[in-house]
Amino acid sequence: MENVIVTRGLTKVFGANGNAVYALRGxxxxxxxxxxxxLVGPSGSGKSTLMAIIGCLDSPSAGTYALDGEPxxxxxxxxxxxxxxxxxxxxxxxxxxxxxxxxxxNVELPMxxxxxxxxxxxxxxxxxxxxxxxxxxxxxxxxxxxGGQRQRVAIARALANSPALLLADEPxxxxxxxxxxxxxxxxxxxxxxxxxxxxxxxxxxxxxLASRRVELYDGLVLAPEPRxx
Amino acid sequence: xxxTGAFGLRVAESWTEIRENLGRSALQALGVMVGVASVxxxxxxxxxxxxxxxxxWRKLGGMERLNVQPAAAIKxxxxxxxxxxxxxxxxxxxxxxxxxxxxxxxxxxxxxNARARVRSTYADQTRQIxxxxxxxxxxxxxxxxxxxxxxxxxxxxxxxxxLLGAEAAAVFFPTGDAIGESVSVEDARVVVVGVLRELxxxxxxxxxxxxxWRNRLIAVPSTYVxxxxxxxxxxxxxxxxFKIPDLTLMEGFANDLVAVLKANHRLxxxxxxxxxxxxxxxxxxxxxxxxxxxxxxxVLSLIGGGMVNVNIQLASLKERVREIGVRMAIGASGRExxxxxxxxxxxxxMLGSLVGLLLGxxxxxxxCSFLEIPALxxxxxxxxxxxxxxxxxxxxxxxxxxxxxxxxxMEALRYx
Numbered sequence: 001m002e003n004v005i006v007t008r009g010l011t012k013v014f015g016a017n018g019n020a021v022y023a024l025r026g027x028x029x030x031x032x033x034x035x036x037x038x039l040v041g042p043s044g045s046g047k048s049t050l051m052a053i054i055g056c057l058d059s060p061s062a063g064t065y066a067l068d069g070e071p072x073x074x075x076x077x078x079x080x081x082x083x084x085x086x087x088x089x090x091x092x093x094x095x096x097x098x099x100x101x102x103x104x105x106n107v108e109l110p111m112x113x114x115x116x117x118x119x120x121x122x123x124x125x126x127x128x129x130x131x132x133x134x135x136x137x138x139x140x141x142x143x144x145x146x147g148g149q150r151q152r153v154a155i156a157r158a159l160a161n162s163p164a165l166l167l168a169d170e171p172x173x174x175x176x177x178x179x180x181x182x183x184x185x186x187x188x189x190x191x192x193x194x195x196x197x198x199x200x201x202x203x204x205x206x207x208x209l210a211s212r213r214v215e216l217y218d219g220l221v222l223a224p225e226p227r228x229x
Numbered sequence: 230x231x232x233t234g235a236f237g238l239r240v241a242e243s244w245t246e247i248r249e250n251l252g253r254s255a256l257q258a259l260g261v262m263v264g265v266a267s268v269x270x271x272x273x274x275x276x277x278x279x280x281x282x283x284x285x286w287r288k289l290g291g292m293e294r295l296n297v298q299p300a301a302a303i304k305x306x307x308x309x310x311x312x313x314x315x316x317x318x319x320x321x322x323x324x325x326x327x328x329x330x331x332x333x334x335x336x337x338x339x340x341x342n343a344r345a346r347v348r349s350t351y352a353d354q355t356r357q358i359x360x361x362x363x364x365x366x367x368x369x370x371x372x373x374x375x376x377x378x379x380x381x382x383x384x385x386x387x388x389x390x391x392l393l394g395a396e397a398a399a400v401f402f403p404t405g406d407a408i409g410e411s412v413s414v415e416d417a418r419v420v421v422v423g424v425l426r427e428l429x430x431x432x433x434x435x436x437x438x439x440x441x442w443r444n445r446l447i448a449v450p451s452t453y454v455x456x457x458x459x460x461x462x463x464x465x466x467x468x469x470x471f472k473i474p475d476l477t478l479m480e481g482f483a484n485d486l487v488a489v490l491k492a493n494h495r496l497x498x499x500x501x502x503x504x505x506x507x508x509x510x511x512x513x514x515x516x517x518x519x520x521x522x523x524x525x526x527x528v529l530s531l532i533g534g535g536m537v538n539v540n541i542q543l544a545s546l547k548e549r550v551r552e553i554g555v556r557m558a559i560g561a562s563g564r565e566x567x568x569x570x571x572x573x574x575x576x577x578x579m580l581g582s583l584v585g586l587l588l589g590x591x592x593x594x595x596x597c598s599f600l601e602i603p604a605l606x607x608x609x610x611x612x613x614x615x616x617x618x619x620x621x622x623x624x625x626x627x628x629x630x631x632x633x634x635x636x637x638x639m640e641a642l643r644y645x
Contacts, residue, residue: 052639057638057642058637058638058639077562078562078563078564081563081565082560082562084559084560085560085561090558092642096642097555098249098552098555100249101245109559110559110560112242113556113561113565157559160559161560
């Protein structure tokens with residue numbers, strides 16, 4: 001099966017010489033297309049750093065990383081921006097919607113950066129809102145929506161450019177358990193439709209929903225589990 | 230990023246951005262607005278005043294004139310032999326001046342004044358009599374309303390004929406047409422051959438006629454004053470005026486004229502050359518000083534506004550750091566962020582400028598209506614005000630835009 005994520009010896013060092021801190025110390029990770037992987041680990045384990053690199057928000061200090069078959073570890077800022085736009089869909093714990101832009105415009109934003117025309121953006125945004133179950137909220141402001149609805153908007157936005165990877169960082173961290181379960185259900189549903197999902201969490205119960213768990217400790221991947229189906 | 234580079238798309242996006250952040254945008258546009266209004270308003274007021282002043286000069290017979298008047302050459306003590314032999318400013322000087330450079334001079338006039346008792350059936354007053362010669366009337370903005378000009382032979386012979394200004398005609402002949410009637414100048418009878426059109430100039434609409442004195446003119450041929458009233462066979466005059474339509478020839482002509490006149494005047498500096506155009510240039514350069522002051526005050530308010538702008542943008546940048554992080558996470562490059570900041574600033578500058586131009590027009594109209602002069606708005610002032618504002622708007626947007634574009638997406642996302 002084709003791999004969406006392949007990292008080899010991925011290392012990230014913060015600081016220099018005397019007081020260098022190794023956040024990642026040689027990560028070997030492969031995620032196949034269509035997988036639902038949970039990335040778990042205590043704070044300080046390097047989860048966030050790994051997520052930033054996988055999401056192309058940051059570059060590794062050493063090692064290689066291919067996203068959707070494309071080596072990205074040496075790419076410049078603008079090229080990384082393009083990769084993020086085309087291949088990665090972010091879902092954050094705090095939604096990170098633009099507060100003064102309507103729901104529909106929030107969803108359209110990645111398409112705007114991809115250079116898609118206004119009409120087409122709008123049509124696609126409405127489709128996506130339908131898909132995440134809130135088609136009627138298109139012209140509302142995020143502040144008029146509940147937490148669960150906002151996260152659905154964020155998920156619709158993440159899907160806008162049909163990315164190779166959905167990258168979710170504690171997506172239910174700010175939600176109550178019932179709403180959280182609904183949002184997780186949505187991720188599972190998207191995974192069943194073929195989307196590759198990498199979910200970062202510290203909650204073992206959430207991690208259990210994934211088809212595979214990758215545990216991080218002190219900048220290294222612990223005890224790789226056998227791949228499920 | 231293909232079509233995102235499209236300017237139109239970015240402008241549309243910036244416009245949405247501005248509408249989503251009205252308060253901040255309005256504050257940003259305010260500085261530009263005030264600056265533009267100040268530059269345009271100031272220029273317009275200065276131009277309006279200048280235009281008014283130019284109009285006065287036109288009505289006085291144009292500014293491309295050179296006046297020569299007698300001046301005292303003998304300061305004190307006994308005059309020297311040369312000084313005693315000097316005859317002063319004469320008709321001859323006018324003729325020789327004109328002769329000297331026919332290409333430059335297109336009209337010449339002389340004026341010789343005297344005071345005399347003037348009587349008609351209706352009035353008896355002591356008045357100034359102006360002995361005129363050459364093209365006196367057009368050179369001084371006078372026009373015949375009724376009757377005729379002096380004929381050449383009348384001018385040469387010093388015939389007892391006169392022209393009356395509107396006021397003089399009304400005083401000496403209040404009941405009817407003065408043409409063909411006669412007045413007594415001292416004891417000689419002088420026939421009225423023409424009446425002049427009334428000259429009117431008001432600095433402001435409600436003001437009195439600043440040209441009222443000019444309607445008091447009682448003009449006779451200068452030769453009449455010289456021969457019949459004063460017995461001056463040298464035909465000395467009080468003023469010689471040359472009209473030099475091509476102002477570039479003025480200075481050379483004035484220099485040559487000094488040489489000719491000095492030779493005529495036994496090397497005495499007993500005359501004064503008054504170059505009206507030079508006076509106008511001086512006045513214009515004064516006007517330029519005002520314009521520079523207005524421009525400077527406009528530029529200062531633009532700089533002030535610009536600094537406020539930078540501050541607002543930097544403050545809002547803090548507010549927007551997370552937002553920029555989000556935008557970067559979903560695919561905006563630093564370049565994209567830079568361009569969108571700049572586009573937004575440009576759009577705001579444009580809008581601010583437009584409102585500022587409107588304000589400037591209102592400002593100028595208000596001041597001009599207070600001064601009661603017609604407001605003059607030159608297109609060049611619009612362009613200048615707009616250009617300066619646009620320049621400053623973009624200049625002051627560069628730093629915040631650059632700063633925003635340099636944010637690291639990771640840190641921006643984590644920013645609280």
